[in-house]
Amino acid sequence: QTNQLFQDLRRQYPDLVEVWYAQDIFPEILPQRTSWGTCEGEPCRTLIVRIANKRLLTDSVPEVFFSGALHGDERIGPATVNELAKFLCEQYAANHSEVVRLVDGRATWLMPMTNAHGYANYRREENSMDPNRDFPYLQRSDRCMQTQTARAVNELFRRHLFQFSITFHGGMRALTYEWGSRNHLARMKSTESPDEAAFTQVGQSIQAAAGKTARSRWFYPLGRINDLVYPVDGGMEDWSYAAGFENSPSPITVCKPNTYGGYPQDRTRYRKGSISTLIYLAEMDDRKTAQEATLGRTAEIWSVEKSQGHIPRNLRMCLKLIEMARPEIVVQRVMTRANPGPGSDISVEVAGFGCEQVTARLLMASSSDLPNCDVGADDGAALEDTAFQKVVASKQIATANYKCQGLTLWGSRRAAFVLEGKLPADASGEVCLLIAAEFDSQWGHQVHPDPSVNPRSHAARLRLEEQYHAQASDGPNIIRARRTKLFAASKTSLLVSASTQVTPVMPELKGSATTSTAPPSFEIAASATHTLQEDANVNANSRAETSKPPSLRQPKQPALETEQSLTVPLYAIVSISFLSAISSGLIGLASMRSGASQGKANIQDAVHEAELAKMVGQSQPAE
Ligand SMILES: [Zn+2]
Known part of the structure; x- marks a missing residue:
């Protein structure tokens, strides 16, 4: 269904929308080309989308990345990312000057159903493996890069220098940033990352874009992952922030997984300074699958005061981060x-x-x-x-x-x-x-x-x-x-x-x-x-x-x-x-x-x- 939506969008806006499947363009993530799961009656594939003016793209265009769902049962993120793509295309076509600026001068990468298998089957995990414990960060070498989900993200981050990112989740409500791992805890509290100032300022900015509750409090409490959520081993967040500057093989693990025919070790050795994204973990709602009435409509995006829906709220955060990718x-x-x-x-x-x-x-x-x-x-x-x-x-x-x-x-x-x-x-x-x-x-x-x-x-x-x-x-x-x-x-x-x-x-x-x-x-x-x-x-x-x-x-x-x-x-x-x-x-x-x-x-x-x-x-x- 989502695959169809993006194929349609590509046909409608061929100059702005590109669609790929990770298993096609990154063959090393599935070396034996075997089926790794069934999604809506077909072999699963991991959808990757870029929204940008193709004619203006260069090797140095500022890039951002949004992940709809690492956990397949958390359903609001994919809906938000789908709406983001449609919004950018429609407002670009309508010649909205600010959206034109976002699409002409930046590239927005999306993985709407990052965990394609989990999403199609309403499961948190991909084939019983949790993708958000599967990244090369403070993880056992045979316990990371096991999933297609994490490998697809890894290959994308090997090729692109994402400045900002949101990884959407559900199950509680918090907007959080680094650190989110045991090695950056002191007396049960998160230590400060070297980018604490940027994380907090941009965090406050997207917190404001999200807006307030009916009781006039910020919808999203803002803080560090370790403090507001919990530390994990193998999380995408700390990896995507620090893989370009923390030490290998610890905490940046060199992975040797056995699943799906294996995955080369050198895929988790990175060029120095390459992966260093300001990434936010957005836990969007206490419910993983929000009630229909709480989603809101994209048309409500224009007023931060009047909209209480998940989609316009999170869409505004995405737009703000796309903006920030290029001062x-x-x-x-x-x-x-x-x-x-x-x-x-x-x-x-x-x-x-x-x-x-x-x-x-x-x-x-x-x-x-x-x-x-x-x-x-x-x-x-x-x-x-x-x-x-x-x-x-x-x-x-x-x-x-x-x-x-x-x-x-x-x-x-x-x-x-x-x-x-x-x-x-x-x-x-x-x-x-x-x-x-x-x-x-x-x-x-x-x-x-x-x-x-x-x-x-x-x-x-x-x-x-x-x-x-x-x-x-x-x-x-x-x-x-x-x-x-x-x-x-x-x-x-x-x-x-x-x-x-x-x-x-x-x-x-x-x-x-x-x-x-x-x-x-x-x-x-x-x-x-x-x-x-x-x-x-x-x-x-x-x-x-x-x-x-x-x-x-x-x-x-x-x-x-x-x-x-x-x-x-x-x-x-x-x-x-x-x-x-x-x-x-x-x-x-x-x-x-x-x-x-x-x-x-x-x-x-x-x-x-x-x-x-x-x-x-x-x-x-x-x-
Ligand atoms: Zn989650």
Whole structure:
């Protein structure tokens, strides 16, 4: 039934959905090709699915993994994972800008019925073997990698560098993270993993995405597996977090199982640094098979307050983790005069996505240092060192430290922010506006890490380390990152000409290198008058506004967070021609839909924005 669902989904969305069976693509897990069980009247097969824009896939695309059910009698996980796949495809087809970002820039791997045999036969185990005691972690060498379930997961993790994962279970209610094994217990309590800071912060973030109970408490208690669930030997959780950095053969076991014709020992020896996933164990309900009425509907995903169903709740957690796999800056709009010159005001409205916290700098680089303003693959990480260093040392226009806005699918109290300043006095010719950003530095915080090493997860290291490179045990997949990531504010360069400083209103400015001493409103009024005479592209709203005396004009107030300290800018001119040229960089333009930003923008701005959106060909969000 689930197999059919995914085959149908693949036919319907051939560019987004790929479907495999583990026994076909990983023949070493079943060397004699014999039947290992019957599932719905047929030989069992382990379904593997990838949701991603196939045409944009690279060896370094950020990857996440969701396991529906290691225990076949725990039924909510598979239902959730199925709905996740459908949701991503349907909203992608509807051109929902945030879902497009998740599917174009990340790869989501699913094993809906990880334990295919147990799921088909309503049993916890696979042929009487428990898959979640079958991983190479603190296990006897003949007691691990016995199941098709664990071998299929193992082969996938050998080839892919999953940053985040949820393994869905049922039977109690808890959202938990490392550690979950005896070797990381001290006085009956779990010790802290080296990634405690990332585990707790991201954990709180997905706990919030899951929402609260009818009694206004978090639905999911959050804590370490050892403390809220119990320690196990051979658990998937500790293995998938630590197989890339803990010692072999203990606790990372080298497995020599006898089942199903055996499995080569070298399949449980891993490349150093390869497997280091931030994985969450979600125990979703006290009942393993939830009552139909408690499942909820995917359509309830849009409101975290109003939905109490398992499916929308857990779907939101998955979406949040997919988002977090790639910290990035989303440029929502760029505002400057039509013919900017040295000292011209410039402001760039941006949102942090895939992160908790961001420090961003708006830079002006010469287009000769960065041809076509192209930062290259992996957010600048693929640039040569010398080119990269030159670009990050470019003139700084503005800087800010903000909370990331992230997904706004189910409402967000966090807003976009504005980087604003003036073009440098020596600006001229073709320049590139860039944003250099650093994310989540607080993930480096440690108190008593066990073992005593720096954060080991891919997700933390690609944020914290000057340069980070990881390679999967098998196959071509890599992570390539720099701590400072680069994002182009526009797809095209900006032409800065010195002549626009000459204005009829303020002739004393003629020839001066900078206008920073002039009151901002005069500078803008002067520029506006000048621009009106020269530039026929100014739209009606701007023209009406600029014809008023400066004192009567309402300053436009972008949505601001309380802790931010930027001054409120006065925008007189928005260059439509410039915006049109960079429309491809303005993915978020039409998605300014958080309550805060809508509430504060005045009506004229709202109309203005809608018109801009129309002019640059952006569609409204699908919901
Ligand atoms: Zn379970």
